[in-house]
Amino acid sequence: xxxxxxxxxxxxxxxxxxxxxxxxxxxxxxxxxxxxxxxxxxxxxxxxxxxxxxxxxxxxxxxxxxxxxxxxxxxxxxxxxxxxxxxxxxxxxxxxxxxxxxxxxxxxxxxxxxxxxxxxxxxxxxxxxxxxxxxxxxxxxxxxxxxxxxxxxxxxxxxxxxxxxxxxxxxxxxxxxxxxxxxxxxxxxxxxxxxxxxxxxxxxxxxxxxxxxxxxxxxxxxxxxxxxxxxxxxxxxxxxxxxxxxxxxxxxxxxxxxxxxxxxxxxxxxxxxxxxxxxxxxxxxxxxxxxxxxxxxxxxxxxxxxxxxxxxxxxxxxxxxxxxxxxxxxxxxxxxxxxxxxxxxxxxxxxxxxxxxxxxxxxxxxxxxxxxxxxxxx
Numbered sequence: 001x002x003x004x005x006x007x008x009x010x011x012x013x014x015x016x017x018x019x020x021x022x023x024x025x026x027x028x029x030x031x032x033x034x035x036x037x038x039x040x041x042x043x044x045x046x047x048x049x050x051x052x053x054x055x056x057x058x059x060x061x062x063x064x065x066x067x068x069x070x071x072x073x074x075x076x077x078x079x080x081x082x083x084x085x086x087x088x089x090x091x092x093x094x095x096x097x098x099x100x101x102x103x104x105x106x107x108x109x110x111x112x113x114x115x116x117x118x119x120x121x122x123x124x125x126x127x128x129x130x131x132x133x134x135x136x137x138x139x140x141x142x143x144x145x146x147x148x149x150x151x152x153x154x155x156x157x158x159x160x161x162x163x164x165x166x167x168x169x170x171x172x173x174x175x176x177x178x179x180x181x182x183x184x185x186x187x188x189x190x191x192x193x194x195x196x197x198x199x200x201x202x203x204x205x206x207x208x209x210x211x212x213x214x215x216x217x218x219x220x221x222x223x224x225x226x227x228x229x230x231x232x233x234x235x236x237x238x239x240x241x242x243x244x245x246x247x248x249x250x251x252x253x254x255x256x257x258x259x260x261x262x263x264x265x266x267x268x269x270x271x272x273x274x275x276x277x278x279x280x281x282x283x284x285x286x287x288x289x290x291x292x293x294x295x296x297x298x299x300x301x302x303x304x305x306x307x308x309x310x311x312x313x314x315x316x317x318x319x320x321x322x323x324x325x326x327x328x329x330x331x332x333x334x335x336x337x338x339x340x341x342x343x344x345x346x347x348x349x350x351x352x353x354x355x356x357x358x359x360x361x362x363x364x365x366x367x368x369x370x371x372x373x374x375x376x377x378x
Contacts, residue, residue, distance in 0.1 A: 057189060057322065058319040058320060058321060058322075058327050058328075059099050059100070059188060059189055059191060059193075059226060059319065059320045059322075060097075060098045060099045060100075060317070060318070060319050061098060061099065061100045061101070061102065061228070061271065061316075061317075061318050061319075061320065062094070062095060062097070062098035062100075062101045062102070062315055062316065062317050062318075062332075063101070063102040063103070063273045063292070063295060063315070063316040063318075064095070064101075064102070064103050064104075064295055064298035064299075064313070064314075064315055064316070065103075065104055065275035065280075065294065065295030065296045065297055065298045065313075065314070066104050066106040066151075066275055066276075066278065066296070066297045066298055066299075066300050067103045067104060067105055067106060067139070067144075067298050067299045067300070068105075068106040068107045068129050068131065068153070068299070068300045068301060068303070068304070069084050069087050069088075069131050069135045069138060069139075069299060069301055070084055070087070070131060070135070070301040070302055071107065071128075071129040071130050071131055071301075071302060071303060072130055072131075072132060073116060073128055073129065073130035073156075074128075077302075078301070078302035078303055079132075079301075079302070080301045080302070080339070080340075080341065083134075084135050084138055084301075085138065086341075087138060087299060087301065087341060088138055088139075088141070088142040088299060088342065090334075090341065090342060090343035090344065091142070091299075091313075091315070091334055091342045091343065091344065092141065092142040092143065094315060094332060094334075094344065095142045095143040095144065095315070096142065096143035097143075098143070098317070099188050099189055100145045100146060100188050100193065101142075101143045101144050101145050101146070102144075102145070102146040102147070102148070102195070102228070102230065102273060103139070103144050103146075103147055103148070103298065104147070104148040104151060104197075104230065104232060104275045104295075105139075105147045105148065105149055105151075105154075105165065105169075105176075106129065106151055106153050106300065107128075107129030107130070107131055107153040107154070107156055108129070108130065108131065108153070108154065108155075108156055108157050108161035108162055108164060108165045109131045109132065109133045109135060109136055109164060109165045109168040109169065110130055110131075110133060110157050110160070110161040110164035110165065110168075111132060111133050111164070112130065112157050112160065112161060112164065116128035116130070116156050116157055117157075117158070118155075118156050118157075125250065127153075127303055128153070128156040128157070129153050129156050129303065130156065130157055130161070133164060133165075133167075133168040136168040136169045136171075136172055136174070137172060139169065139172070139174060140169075140172035140173065140174060144174055145173070145174060145175065145186075146174070146175055146176070146184060146195050146228070147169060147174050147175070147176045148176070148177060148178055148197035148230045148232065148275075149162055149165060149166070149176050149177065149178025149179065149197065149204075150177065150178035150179075150197035150198055150199035150204035150205055150230070150231075150232055151178075151199050151204075151232040151275075151276070152199070152200075152201065152232070152276075154178055154199070154203075154204065155203055159179075159203070162178065162179060175195070176197075177195055177196050177197040177205065177230070178197050178199070178204050178205070179203070179204060179205075180202065180203060180204055180205055180206065181205070182196075182205070183195060183196035183197075183205075183216075183220060184196075185223075185224065188226075191225040191226055191322065192223065192224040192225045192226070193224060193225065193226045193227075193228065194220040194223075194224040194226070194227045194228065195227075195228040195229075195230065196216065196217070196220065196227075196228075196229055196230070197229075197230040197231070197232070198213060198229065198230065198231040198232070198233075198260075199231070199232045199233070200232070200233050200252065200253060200254050200255050204232075207231050207232075207233050207255045207260055208253060208255060208256075210256070210259060210260050210263050211263075213229075213260065213263065213264055213267075214263045214264060214266065214267040215267070217229060217264045217267040217268050217269050218267040218268050220268065221267065221268025221269070222268075225322065225323070225324065226270050226271070226320060226324045227268055227269045227270050227271075227324070228269070228270065228271045228272075228273065229261075229264045229269040229271070229272045229273070230272075230273045230274075230275070231255070231257070231260060231261070231272070231273075231274050231275075231276070232274075232275055232276040233247070233254050233255030233257055233260070233274065233276045234247050234249075234254050234255065234257055234274070234276045234277040234281070234293070234294060235247045235248065235249040235254055235277060236249055236276070236277055236278055237249070237277075237278075238277075238278075238279055238308070238309065238310070239277050239279065240277070240279050240280065240281055240309060240353070240357055241281070241357065241360070241361060242257060242258060242281055242282060242293045242357075242361045242362075244258060254276070257274065257293060261274070261286070261291045261293070262286055262291075265286055265287055265289045265291065266287070269289065270289050270320060270324025270325070271289065271290055271318065271320065271324070272289070272290070272291040272292065273292055273295065273316065274291070274292055274293045274294045274295065275294055275295050275296070276294060277294045277296070278296060278297050278304070278305075278310050279294065279296045279297075279309040279310055279312070280294055280295060280296040280309060280312055280314050280350055280353055280354050280357070281293035281294035281296075281354070281357055281361075282354060282357035282358035282359075282360065282361045282362055282369075283316075283329075283331075283354065283358050283362070283365075283367075283369060283375065284358065284361075284362035284364075284365035284366075284367070285326050285365050285366040285367035285375070285377065286365070286366065287366075288325040288326055288366065289324065289325070289326060290318055290326045290329055290367075290375070292316050293361075295314050295315075295316060296309065296310070296312055296313065296314060296350075297310055297311070297312075297313060297336065297340075298313045298314075298315075298334070298336075298342055299313070299336070299340065299341070299342045300336065300340045301339055301340035301341070302339050302340060304340055306336050306340060309353060311335055311336045312333070312334075312335055312336075312345075312349055312350040312353065313334040313335055313336050313342045313345075313350065314331045314332070314333060314334065314350035314351070314354060315331070315332040315333075315334055316329070316331060316332075317329060317330050317331070317332055318375075326367070326375075326377070328375070329367075329374075329375035330351075330372075330373045330374045330375055331350060331351040331354050331355075331369070331373035331375070332344070332351075332373065333345040333347070333348040333349055333350040333351045333352075333373060334350065335349065335350070348371070348372060348373065350373075351369075351371065351372060351373030352371050354369060354373070355369040355370060355371050355373070365378075366378055
């Protein structure tokens with residue numbers, strides 16, 4: 001968990017529909033791979049020339065999927081007991097045991113009143129969440145350092161709701177990315193780390209513009225030692241497999257996730273963290289970098305279907321070399337009990353499922369996963 005590191009939230013020009021576009025021709029994915037390769041070479045050379053560089057010192061990152069600590073919309077009965085104070089108590093020690101800890105905030109923290117305006121009356125497929133801003137301290141107490149605000153609930157109460165989330169979490173040192181053109185930049189163990197979060201809606205960094213995402217990641221890789229990419233995409237409703245090509249859900253293009261993940265790694269990403277389907281999916285190591293295609297739900301209180309794999313709450317634990325390469329990793333199994341309170345799972349159900357899915361979907365991976373969750377390079 002990082003608390004003393006200096007951090008800065010920066011803006012960069014996003015190349016996506018409805019935003020200013022670069023005047024130069026759009027680069028292809030292969031173009032960005034060449035740029036990233038040059039950037040990687042410069043970064044590695046700088047590390048070798050730096051006399052004090054801790055070349056054998058790894059960076060430990062822990063990451064979880066969707067977090068929604070309860071909502072007072074449409075009713076306060078969807079808030080957890082004791083006003084949420086004990087919501088993360090069963091997993092906090094595990095989350096804090098890292099240099100950086102990431103979560104996807106599945107909904108705004110805002111004290112706005114009134115209706116969402118997102119859902120039509122009587123809809124059975126539309127949900128809106130509104131978590132009180134006072135709950136931000138629970139995220140910080142549990143060790144969350146990095147947060148994605150790029151998902152289909154980030155604007156449940158409009159852009160004002162996402163802005164309220166930023167105001168709630170920033171005083172606790174939680175760095176974020178989500179709104180189109182934003183990424184987090186901070187220092188951890190002497191390394192410059194960037195985190196950028198993508199989603200399939202253009203109010204956020206736009207996942208479906210894969211060449212644009214690759215260009216952006218290539219620029220980040222030039223100025224940072226480690227680049228983390230988060231994405232919120234994929235079909236919902238128990239879709240544990242990662243298909244080839246775009247995924248469709250309720251008529252929406254939820255992303256070509258294999259192509260996106262590999263493109264951003266080609267461009268310089270060192271760790272790719274997925275979430276969105278509400279279930280875990282497999283992992284792979286590609287070009288020495290770990291891609292987790294979905295970490296599913298983690299702490300989603302009151303309004304989520306937690307049956308079967310939707311109630312699993314895996315925690316990704318990964319160690320990266322100074323140049324961002326995968327060193328070791330594992331899945332720590334947790335689960336949600338009751339209405340959505342996460343606790344560690346001694347049965348290891350999430351790890352077993354993800355090991356099976358990784359073998360089924362990513363036979364060409366540079367790593368394998370054991371049933372206990374250990375991820376090993378081949």
